[in-house]
Amino acid sequence: MPELRKDPIIGRWIIISTERGMRPADFIVTPPRTKGGFCPFCPGNEASTPDEITAYRNNDSKPNTKGWHVRVVPNKFPALKVECQLDRTGDGVYDKMQGVGAHEVIIESPDHNETLGTISTKQFEEVLWAYRDRIIDLKKDERLRYILIFKNHGEAAGASLEHPHSQLIALPIIPKRVGEELSGSLEYYKFKERCIFCDIIRQEKNQQERIVTENKDFIAITPYAPKAPFEVWILPKVHESNFENSQKHIYENLSTIFTDIIKRMNQVLNNPPYNYILHSAPVRNGEMLNHFHWHFEIMPTLTKTAGFEWGSGFYINPTPPEEAATFLRNVKI
Amino acid sequence: MPELRKDPIIGRWIIISTERGMRPADFIVTPPRTKGGFCPFCPGNEASTPDEITAYRNNDSKPNTKGWHVRVVPNKFPALKVECQLDRTGDGVYDKMQGVGAHEVIIESPDHNETLGTISTKQFEEVLWAYRDRIIDLKKDERLRYILIFKNHGEAAGASLEHPHSQLIALPIIPKRVGEELSGSLEYYKFKERCIFCDIIRQEKNQQERIVTENKDFIAITPYAPKAPFEVWILPKVHESNFENSQKHIYENLSTIFTDIIKRMNQVLNNPPYNYILHSAPVRNGEMLNHFHWHFEIMPTLTKTAGFEWGSGFYINPTPPEEAATFLRNVKI
Numbered sequence: 001m002p003e004l005r006k007d008p009i010i011g012r013w014i015i016i017s018t019e020r021g022m023r024p025a026d027f028i029v030t031p032p033r034t035k036g037g038f039c040p041f042c043p044g045n046e047a048s049t050p051d052e053i054t055a056y057r058n059n060d061s062k063p064n065t066k067g068w069h070v071r072v073v074p075n076k077f078p079a080l081k082v083e084c085q086l087d088r089t090g091d092g093v094y095d096k097m098q099g100v101g102a103h104e105v106i107i108e109s110p111d112h113n114e115t116l117g118t119i120s121t122k123q124f125e126e127v128l129w130a131y132r133d134r135i136i137d138l139k140k141d142e143r144l145r146y147i148l149i150f151k152n153h154g155e156a157a158g159a160s161l162e163h164p165h166s167q168l169i170a171l172p173i174i175p176k177r178v179g180e181e182l183s184g185s186l187e188y189y190k191f192k193e194r195c196i197f198c199d200i201i202r203q204e205k206n207q208q209e210r211i212v213t214e215n216k217d218f219i220a221i222t223p224y225a226p227k228a229p230f231e232v233w234i235l236p237k238v239h240e241s242n243f244e245n246s247q248k249h250i251y252e253n254l255s256t257i258f259t260d261i262i263k264r265m266n267q268v269l270n271n272p273p274y275n276y277i278l279h280s281a282p283v284r285n286g287e288m289l290n291h292f293h294w295h296f297e298i299m300p301t302l303t304k305t306a307g308f309e310w311g312s313g314f315y316i317n318p319t320p321p322e323e324a325a326t327f328l329r330n331v332k333i
Numbered sequence: 334m335p336e337l338r339k340d341p342i343i344g345r346w347i348i349i350s351t352e353r354g355m356r357p358a359d360f361i362v363t364p365p366r367t368k369g370g371f372c373p374f375c376p377g378n379e380a381s382t383p384d385e386i387t388a389y390r391n392n393d394s395k396p397n398t399k400g401w402h403v404r405v406v407p408n409k410f411p412a413l414k415v416e417c418q419l420d421r422t423g424d425g426v427y428d429k430m431q432g433v434g435a436h437e438v439i440i441e442s443p444d445h446n447e448t449l450g451t452i453s454t455k456q457f458e459e460v461l462w463a464y465r466d467r468i469i470d471l472k473k474d475e476r477l478r479y480i481l482i483f484k485n486h487g488e489a490a491g492a493s494l495e496h497p498h499s500q501l502i503a504l505p506i507i508p509k510r511v512g513e514e515l516s517g518s519l520e521y522y523k524f525k526e527r528c529i530f531c532d533i534i535r536q537e538k539n540q541q542e543r544i545v546t547e548n549k550d551f552i553a554i555t556p557y558a559p560k561a562p563f564e565v566w567i568l569p570k571v572h573e574s575n576f577e578n579s580q581k582h583i584y585e586n587l588s589t590i591f592t593d594i595i596k597r598m599n600q601v602l603n604n605p606p607y608n609y610i611l612h613s614a615p616v617r618n619g620e621m622l623n624h625f626h627w628h629f630e631i632m633p634t635l636t637k638t639a640g641f642e643w644g645s646g647f648y649i650n651p652t653p654p655e656e657a658a659t660f661l662r663n664v665k666i
Contacts, residue, residue, distance in 0.1 A: 008529060008557065014650055015649045023652070177343070180646070181342050225346070272360070312510050314346070315347040
């Protein structure tokens with residue numbers, strides 16, 4: 001059974017994912033990637049994944065067969081499981097709980113070779129709707145406090161399968177970094193009675209130094225103090241704390257700006273590996289938070305100094321965000 | 334001039350290292366490594382580095398010539414510079430200051446092919462003395478608040494040169510992760526009036542599950558909630574907050590246990606790339622902190638999911654630390 005453990009000094013929870021149970025030899029021998037080989041996410045191979053949770057499919061097609069556009073399945077090697085009990089137990093200075101939660105895969109397209117650089121805005125909008133559908137469904141489980149949605153694209157960014165997919169992890173705790181954003185933005189709100197993210201958007205529009213692109217509903221910027229080169233944030237212009245509570249045109253315009261940003265990164269950085277992650281408010285709020293503002297963070301994987309930076313929380317970024325924004329803004333796509 | 338910038342939401346400082354000024358093409362074309370080629374850290378090539386800051390050398394040898402055992406030089410592409418002014422300035426919601434500080438390289442051996450798996454304990458003890466000498470010297474600069482000492486070993490861990498070396502970065506701020514350890518351990522101390530690290534050592538000695546090895550002065554454990562597989566911490570058994578304030582036998586026994594751990598990792602994980610980092614109390618304390626306990630953290634680079642984990646602060650570790658400790662404890666070295 002997976003286990004959540006808390007660092008007794010800094011209070012960060014981590015998962016010990018016993019399902020994966022990696023022993024030394026697993027790290028030494030790099031697992032072969034299925035390049036050109038069998039792909040469990042391709043149409044026709046539906047039986048190789050656990051039964052689908054939901055899928056957007058042609059009216060005449062049956063679950064777990066071909067005919068889908070977007071398909072959501074449980075992760076075959078889940079880091080967390082819904083069947084666990086939410087027991088917190090102590091062991092001297094240490095704290096743990098069973099790894100209750102969910103770990104799902106959102107298969108973004110039937111086409112194995114699709115990427116977010118080639119996908120249609122209509123198709124990626126369907127992916128965004130699938131994110132929302134899963135959040136709304138998982139919210140009903142009162143044990144869960146946070147739903148993380150993220151994508152690893154490319155081997156260097158941690159993807160183990162080529163077929164375009166993102167992942168969802170539902171957690172009984174709030175991840176540390178998101179917790180810091182929640183408390184930091186609350187401090188600011190207490191002091192100013194304004195949302196810090198709304199203030200950032202206003203300042204970026206005035207300064208015109210770090211804007212990559214914008215449309216009616218969204219602005220994409222390189223953040224002022226980015227931990228990595230060419231990091232980009234996509235923020236909705238109108239205040240909202242929860243991704244899932246938006247109106248329909250928001251998902252349409254998010255798809256447009258998101259695929260636009262990936263195309264720009266692909267041009268400027270020659271199809272880099274990347275990660276993105278949705279930062280939305282915790283699911284047990286009840287209503288909109290005035291101080292928090294949902295957004296996506298996109299990080300191309302360009303540098304390799306993770307270990308030192310993990311150990312210190314200190315980042316050295318060799319590319320000023322103003323320069324990165326200029327490159328991304330001016331490229332022809 | 335390098336610039337320190339503060340994230341307005343979570344308060345983390347980062348460096349924009351304009352000296353390195355990396356543009357898109359620098360990320361696309363991987364710089365060639367000097368494998369077998371010219372090495373600026375090898376004896377005889379002293380003129381290819383900036384003038385040495387200190388060196389342990391034969392009595393008859395002159396600075397910046399051959400004849401040294403350990404040599405400390407300024408980083409040729411420093412992330413920070415001592416000549417900067419410590420001016421904090423605001424720009425709307427944003428905060429920055431000039432990148433005042435120091436960035437140095439500790440060349441650990443004249444032998445290009447030496448590693449911490451082959452180095453003599455006497456030689457590595459010299460490296461530890463060099464760390465201490467630099468800390469004591471840099472402490473005099475009242476603008477500096479923290480001195481980070483770390484090593485990137487192997488290309489995947491971020492090392493750009495093969496010759497064995499570690500790095501020192503002196504900062505006008507406290508790195509986020511260290512700040513979290515300081516405040517977390519202070520909370521615990523306020524509640525219990527005991528050092529959390531001392532309590533961890535006591536519990537680990539009782540439980541005998543996560544100890545890799547120990548000697549008279551040190552214990553090496555796999556931490557209870559490690560962010561990465563095979564992470565190891567080395568802690569002094571007697572409470573002390575600052576690395577530089579230890580007695581002579583401490584450095585001797587640290588060298589022994591440290592090289593022992595690296596040999597074990599090399600055996601179990603087939604010479605992995607790794608990072609280590611010294612966590613010591615800030616330099617402007619005045620005296621020993623009762624709540625903080627200096628230690629080294631060693632992290633082999635085995636997994637690739639950095640991006641998602643950077644974005645969430647949430648870690649999935651596929652190897653329980655009890656298993657990792659068993660492997661490392663039982664290996665023949």
